[in-house]
Amino acid sequence: MKYFNNPEKLWNLVQILLQGLQVTGRIFLLTLVLSIPLGMLVAKGRMSRLAIVRAPISIYIYVLRSTPLMLQVMFIYFLLPRILPFNFDRFTAAIVAFTINYAAYFAEIFRGGIQSIPVGQWEAGQVLGMTHAQTFFRIVLPQVCKRVLLPVTNEVITLVKDTALASTIAVTELMSLAKKHVSTSSSIEPYIIAMVMYLIFNGITEQVCRLVERKLNYYQ
Amino acid sequence: MLLAKNIMKGFGELSVLKDISLTVNPGETVAIIGRSGSGKSTLLRCLNNLERVEGGTIEIDGQKMVENGVYAPDRELRRLCLKMGYVFQNFNLFPHMNVLRNLTEAQTCVLGRKKEEAQTYARKLLQKVGLADREGAYPYQLSGGQQQRVAIARALALDPEILCFDEPTSALDPELTQEVLSVIKGLAQEGRTMIVVTHEMAFAREVANRVIYMAEGVIVAEGDPEQVFGDPRVKAFTRME
Ligand SMILES: Nc1ncnc2c1ncn2[C@@H]1O[C@H](COP(=O)(O)OP(=O)(O)OP(=O)(O)O)[C@@H](O)[C@H]1O
Ligand SMILES: [Mg+2]
Numbered sequence: 001m002k003y004f005n006n007p008e009k010l011w012n013l014v015q016i017l018l019q020g021l022q023v024t025g026r027i028f029l030l031t032l033v034l035s036i037p038l039g040m041l042v043a044k045g046r047m048s049r050l051a052i053v054r055a056p057i058s059i060y061i062y063v064l065r066s067t068p069l070m071l072q073v074m075f076i077y078f079l080l081p082r083i084l085p086f087n088f089d090r091f092t093a094a095i096v097a098f099t100i101n102y103a104a105y106f107a108e109i110f111r112g113g114i115q116s117i118p119v120g121q122w123e124a125g126q127v128l129g130m131t132h133a134q135t136f137f138r139i140v141l142p143q144v145c146k147r148v149l150l151p152v153t154n155e156v157i158t159l160v161k162d163t164a165l166a167s168t169i170a171v172t173e174l175m176s177l178a179k180k181h182v183s184t185s186s187s188i189e190p191y192i193i194a195m196v197m198y199l200i201f202n203g204i205t206e207q208v209c210r211l212v213e214r215k216l217n218y219y220q
Numbered sequence: 221m222l223l224a225k226n227i228m229k230g231f232g233e234l235s236v237l238k239d240i241s242l243t244v245n246p247g248e249t250v251a252i253i254g255r256s257g258s259g260k261s262t263l264l265r266c267l268n269n270l271e272r273v274e275g276g277t278i279e280i281d282g283q284k285m286v287e288n289g290v291y292a293p294d295r296e297l298r299r300l301c302l303k304m305g306y307v308f309q310n311f312n313l314f315p316h317m318n319v320l321r322n323l324t325e326a327q328t329c330v331l332g333r334k335k336e337e338a339q340t341y342a343r344k345l346l347q348k349v350g351l352a353d354r355e356g357a358y359p360y361q362l363s364g365g366q367q368q369r370v371a372i373a374r375a376l377a378l379d380p381e382i383l384c385f386d387e388p389t390s391a392l393d394p395e396l397t398q399e400v401l402s403v404i405k406g407l408a409q410e411g412r413t414m415i416v417v418t419h420e421m422a423f424a425r426e427v428a429n430r431v432i433y434m435a436e437g438v439i440v441a442e443g444d445p446e447q448v449f450g451d452p453r454v455k456a457f458t459r460m461e
Contacts (some may be wrong), residue, residue: 120312127306128326220360
């Protein structure tokens with residue numbers, strides 16, 4: 001034992017890892033905030049009547065869901081700057097990779113949700129004079145939110161863990177800091193602390209999702 | 221006044237409406253009867269732009285929704301369709317909104333009424349359909365008959381000139397049909413213009429000013445109830461019902 005029998009060293013380590021956790025939290029929140037609306041757009045595109053819109057979006061979903069997220073992260077960090085005229089810093093590259101990956105998953109969840117709303121709801125909006133957009137935002141979307149909550153919760157919890165993949169491009173989030181301290185101290189205690197931090201993080205995430213679920217339980 | 225001329229509609233190979241023409245005059249209640257599959261719902265849905273016709277003309281108050289199969293632009297179409305109200309067989313209330321909100325939503329976002337104004341009007345209509353005390357309830361908390369009465373009030377809230385019903389009671393338990401039929405009857409007595417697709421022959425006979433009997437996509441008999449129900453072809457149909 002290198003840390004657990006030495007309160008001062010332990011406290012130091014915890015503080016360092018907490019800084020990593022902050023980065024993890026930032027990746028998590030930014031990815032969510034960006035990928036959920038993007039996923040909604042992608043879902044709408046995937047259901048487009050126009051094949052020119054539908055086809056590339058199907059390919060996008062196929063590629064993003066069929067290749068390892070780790071590979072996508074590295075691809076965006078190492079390869080994209082060679083193709084595109086701008087550089088990504090590590091953090092941005094991770095956000096971009098997670099966002100487009102999660103948008104692909106969210107899109108399919110949203111598509112399922114939208115398609116599960118009976119066509120009668122659209123028709124009711126229409127005969128009441130609403131435009132397509134009004135019907136979507138006022139009638140369909142609120143019902144979709146309730147229906148997709150459980151699968152979305154699953155994705156959100158997975159995302160907390162997937163943020164660890166940012167360590168493959170040396171973003172200094174929780175996982176990479178833990179790894180670093182494990183190798184310098186040749187003790188696995190940093191991993192144990194990191195594990196506890198992930199557990200607490202996801203414990204809170206789950207409670208928040210439950211709260212939303214209860215909020216949406218006012219109708220059946 | 222609603223005028224439909226030479227409406228043609230099919231689904232793929234199947235031709236469902238074959239050259240249908242009808243007129244609905246102000247204050248009139250028209251009942252449409254006919255065998256299952258004869259095209260009654262399709263006709264009503266075409267009149268409300270829920271299905272696109274392949275040919276023919278539909279005009280309301282002299283304004284053309286579709287002329288010889290060519291539709292008016294979207295905005296114009298929406299404006300004209302607002303002159304029509306539609307009540308579905310299975311209600312299609314908005315499950316995430318309470319009864320009051322079901323009635324005010326389109327009033328505010330489509331007609332631009334103020335919230336208070338919309339609510340006052342909604343309450344008046346709920347009273348009319350006998351549900352004044354249920355404005356806070358969600359659709360799932362209501363019986364089918366109550367839900368259908370809310371749906372009628374929701375349609376009335378937009379002040380349609382013509383109210384259309386597609387078998388408004390056929391999704392209901394038999395003991396709940398009367399409460400809905402009596403609301404519709406009340407509307408007829410007020411002199412509202414209505415088109416009612418129905419399997420309730422007694423209701424059609426009693427309430428309608430005019431009955432249309434459809435078979436296989438054409439209007440076979442049309443006229444006042446006495447006359448239509450006396451027609452041997454209609455008699456053959458009603459015996460089976
Ligand atoms: N969306 C659709 N796609 C394909 N065929 C359809 C569609 N809607 C209706 N049809 C067909 O059109 C014909 C007429 O249907 P419609 O629903 O208008 O009959 P209906 O007179 O209302 O019958 P019911 O009394 O059973 O309600 C039927 O043969 C039906 O199968
Ligand atoms: Mg029908």
